[in-house]
Amino acid sequence: MTEPKPSQWRTLDKDLDRISQLERATLYIGRPMVGLGVSFAFIVVATxxxxxxxxxxxxxxxxxxxAGFGAYMALNIGANDVANNMGPAVGxxxxxxxxxxxIAALCESAGALLAGGDVVSTISKGIIDPTALADLNVFIWAMMAALISSALWVNLATWLGAPVSTTHSVVGGVMGAGIAAAGFAAVNWPSMGSIALSWIVSPVLGGVVAAAFLAFIKKNIIYVDDKIAAARRWVPVLIAIMSGVFATYLAVKGVxxxxxxxxxxxxIIGLAVGAVAYVASAPLIRRQSEGMENRNKSLKALFGLPLVISAGLLSFAHGANDVANAVGPLAAIVHAEQVGEFAGSVSIPTWVMVIGAFGISFGLMLFGPKLIRMVGSQITKLNPMRAYCVALSAAITVIVASWLGLPVSSTHIAVxxxxxxxxxxxxxxEKRIRQNLSAKPTVKRLAPEERRRRKLVRRSHFMTIVAAWIITVPAAALLSAGIFLILNSTIG
Structure with missing residues (x-):
C-alpha cells in the first residue's frame, strides 16, 4: 500500500476542515431549538x-x-428576572x-420551595374590586388572561433584551382583564398610582444607594495611599453591613x-447578624490580604467571595417572593375549580409551587445568559466593588420600600x-478631568463629540430599558383585555 502524497494530505485536511465547519454551523443553528424543545417538554410535564x-x-x-401557561410564565421569569441577581457578579x-x-438555579428553587409564601392574593396588589369578578367563569378567564398576557410580555421583553418587572406584568394583566370584565370603575386607581410611583422611586432609590456606596469605597479604600490597610479596616465593615441587610431582607421578605x-x-436580627459577621470576617480579611500588592487588583480579590454570597442570597429571596408571579393566577384557578367559588386569597398547592420553582430554574439555564450579559456588562463596566454596591443597594432599597409600604420591583431596583x-x-x-485641567491649564481639552463617545453608560440600553419599564403595565393590560374578551366570548 503506497503512502499518500503530501498534496493528498492537504486535500484531506481541507475536506475534514469543511466537515468540521459544517458541524459547528449545524450546532450553532440548532442550539436555540434545544432550548425551545426542553421548554416545550417542561410545559408538557407541567400539564x-x-x-x-x-x-x-x-x-x-x-x-x-x-398549568401549561403557568409553566410558560415561570420559564420567562427565569429567563428575564434572575439576570438582575446574577448579572453584576458575572459582569x-x-x-x-x-x-x-x-448557583442561581439552586438558590431560586430553594427560596421558592422552602420560603415561598403559603398564600397568594388572587387580585394582585388589590388593584381590582373583588366584586367586579365575583362571577366564577369571569374570574377564571380573567386569571387565565392575566397569566397568558404577562408571560407573553415578559417573553417579548427578553427577546428584545430588556429586563422588565414580572410583578408589574402580572399587575397589568389583572388590571386589563378587570377593565375588560367590569369597566374602568373596577380598578382601584389609588393602588395603581402607588405602583406607578414605584416606577420612579425604585430605580432612583436603588441608583442613589449604589452610587453612595461606590463613592464611599472610592474615597476610603481606592483613592488612599495604603489601599491594603484601608481594605483591612473597611471591608469587614462592608461585609457586616451586607450580612445585616440581607438578614433583615430575608427576615422581612424571604421566610x-x-x-x-x-x-x-x-x-434587630439584622444588627445581630451584622455584628457576628464583622467579628468573623475581620481576621479572615486580614489573613487574605497578607502579601497583597498595593493596587486595585488586590481589592477586587477581597470583594469577590462576598459578592458571590450576596448574589446567592438575592436569588434565594427572589425565589421566595417572585415565584408567586408565575403560579399566583394558576393557584387561583385551581382553587376556583376545586371549591367552586371566588376567593380573595388562596393557598398554593405544593405541585403548583414545584412548577414555578423548576420553571424559573429551567428558564434561567436555557435563556438567562442573554439578560445576564446585558445587566452585567452591556450597560456599564462592572468590577467586584461596583457589583457589590449594586447587590447591597438592592437589599437596602427593598427594606426601605417595605417600610414605606411601596410595591417596588426588584428588577427596577437592581438595574x-x-x-x-x-x-x-x-x-x-468628569470631576477628575476638571481637577486636572485646573491644575494643568496646558492640558488639551477633549472635543465634545469625543467626550460623549467616552460616556460610561450606554445610552441606547438606558433608553430601551426605561421605555420597556414605562409600557410594561399598559402593554400587559391591553394584551390581557384582548385575551379575556376572546376567552370569555368563545369559551365562557
Missing amino acids: LLAAAFFGFQQGTLVVIAA ANALTMGGAIV NKLVRIDLLTAV GGVFGVGFYREYHA
Whole structure:
C-alpha cells in the first residue's frame, strides 16, 4: 500500500476542515431549538402533573391549560428576572456564566420551595374590586388572561433584551382583564398610582444607594495611599453591613412561609447578624490580604467571595417572593375549580409551587445568559466593588420600600443600581478631568463629540430599558383585555 502524497494530505485536511465547519454551523443553528424543545417538554410535564394531582373532575381541562401557561410564565421569569441577581457578579468576573446559572438555579428553587409564601392574593396588589369578578367563569378567564398576557410580555421583553418587572406584568394583566370584565370603575386607581410611583422611586432609590456606596469605597479604600490597610479596616465593615441587610431582607421578605416577622424584629436580627459577621470576617480579611500588592487588583480579590454570597442570597429571596408571579393566577384557578367559588386569597398547592420553582430554574439555564450579559456588562463596566454596591443597594432599597409600604420591583431596583454606579463613574471621571485641567491649564481639552463617545453608560440600553419599564403595565393590560374578551366570548 503506497503512502499518500503530501498534496493528498492537504486535500484531506481541507475536506475534514469543511466537515468540521459544517458541524459547528449545524450546532450553532440548532442550539436555540434545544432550548425551545426542553421548554416545550417542561410545559408538557407541567400539564401532566396538573392532571395527576387535580384528578379527573369538572374543570380539569381548564386547570391543565392554566398549568401549561403557568409553566410558560415561570420559564420567562427565569429567563428575564434572575439576570438582575446574577448579572453584576458575572459582569465583575466574580462568577463564570456556568457557575452563576448553577448557583442561581439552586438558590431560586430553594427560596421558592422552602420560603415561598403559603398564600397568594388572587387580585394582585388589590388593584381590582373583588366584586367586579365575583362571577366564577369571569374570574377564571380573567386569571387565565392575566397569566397568558404577562408571560407573553415578559417573553417579548427578553427577546428584545430588556429586563422588565414580572410583578408589574402580572399587575397589568389583572388590571386589563378587570377593565375588560367590569369597566374602568373596577380598578382601584389609588393602588395603581402607588405602583406607578414605584416606577420612579425604585430605580432612583436603588441608583442613589449604589452610587453612595461606590463613592464611599472610592474615597476610603481606592483613592488612599495604603489601599491594603484601608481594605483591612473597611471591608469587614462592608461585609457586616451586607450580612445585616440581607438578614433583615430575608427576615422581612424571604421566610414568610416559616414564620411571620415584623420589620422592627427583622432589623434587630439584622444588627445581630451584622455584628457576628464583622467579628468573623475581620481576621479572615486580614489573613487574605497578607502579601497583597498595593493596587486595585488586590481589592477586587477581597470583594469577590462576598459578592458571590450576596448574589446567592438575592436569588434565594427572589425565589421566595417572585415565584408567586408565575403560579399566583394558576393557584387561583385551581382553587376556583376545586371549591367552586371566588376567593380573595388562596393557598398554593405544593405541585403548583414545584412548577414555578423548576420553571424559573429551567428558564434561567436555557435563556438567562442573554439578560445576564446585558445587566452585567452591556450597560456599564462592572468590577467586584461596583457589583457589590449594586447587590447591597438592592437589599437596602427593598427594606426601605417595605417600610414605606411601596410595591417596588426588584428588577427596577437592581438595574437602577447598575445605572447609578455607571452614572456616578461618569460624574467622578468628569470631576477628575476638571481637577486636572485646573491644575494643568496646558492640558488639551477633549472635543465634545469625543467626550460623549467616552460616556460610561450606554445610552441606547438606558433608553430601551426605561421605555420597556414605562409600557410594561399598559402593554400587559391591553394584551390581557384582548385575551379575556376572546376567552370569555368563545369559551365562557
